[in-house]
Amino acid sequence: MKYPAALEVNGVRYEVEIEPHRSLLSVLREDVGLVGTKEGCDDSECGACMLLVDGRPVNSCSYLALQVGERPIQTVEGLASDGRLHPLQRAFLEEGGVQCGFCTPGMLMSAKALLDLNPNPTEAEIRHHLGGNLCRCTGYAGIIRAVRKAAAAGA
């Protein structure tokens, strides 16, 4: 049986009807139509599906969509505003923190969660907080530089 839910994603309410076993990731991509959040391993290992629920990082492939309730969801689509990139997005571009781009939405959301809590993280703290985000293009150096740069810019 399907259950009604009203998901608040990036400040916009989406009314959906979903089955209990559906992951938040699949509902966002298939029902809501926001495909910025990626399906990598679909096994809670890689972090490509990382988004924020109530400001905190969640692997959306392993969380049931119905459990979100009315808590706000933030995805990569909500980072830019008024056509201007978020400082993290700008820094990723400037520092070469993107190669194939598949891990990038998850990296950005994990980095955002970190900077929201800790605006001036050390490199060790950045590495620790991005520990659940894998990049298979081995672009970590550029990613770490980008988060440091965004922090310095007051992201």
Add this chain to the structure above:
Amino acid sequence: MERGYFEPRELKAALAALGEHPAAAIVAGGTDLVVAHRSGKKRLADEVLAIHRLKELEGIEPQTSGGLRIGALVTHAELEASSALRETWSAVPDASALVGSPATRNMGTIAGNICNASPAMELGSPLLVFDASVELACVSGTRRVSFAEFVTGPGQTARRPDEMLTAVWLPPVPPGVRTVSAYLRLEYRQAMEIAVVGAAVALRIAKDGACEEARIGLTAVAPTCVRALEGEAVLKGQRISPDLLERAAVAAAGSARPIDDVRAPAEYRQAMVPVIVRQALELALKRSGQTATGGRT
């Protein structure tokens, strides 16, 4: 069968729902259950009892006895950040800090870690060395079961289908003497890792430097986390020395019965038990301000 979803706001309603639907999957953070379902390893039951809104299952509450009651929904992130745990039961936050990634620790709960009953569960050995017990509730009442008896095998627990694990109890540590503890593991990477071999130790050190009481728990080397009684016996009542630690670590390996799996062959696991136990003992002693040579740092 039609799939059902229950999301009660009160424990009483949750227990009533579970009484009527004992086959329901009890889901909190979903970090084990939803992953196992999606990977095809273990299908989620058709009925889902989502317990994440049960306020009664939140919070770490110090007891007047000096013990601690940890609600079922307390996350690894909360365990990691708890100053009460860090001060007195350090091995517990040590273990939670190693689980998964920030996202896993943010969603994964103590009850989920226990009920998933993996032989590699990070919290298993710390809970064993502190004689923790679990609180199980059903419509007709509540019972307490020691953690050591609760986990009965890989993925197996003594929870009856109509019961919910509602809290974990840590008994007080004896006053007057310092109890120090630590948990660490052999790992191949620093995040999103599962213990290859893990060890928790808890030591009660007297003022004269003798080890009054010793507990050693081993992770990922047997069907469940196990106490290493032979290793404990070597330490008990003795003055700490490097030789004593080595003998205790070697004796502890006698309690390991590892298997081969993708993470390591049994032989390697067996060989690593004394190494990890020794490291855990040294970390605990460092925290007591006591070195292996008996001097104070």
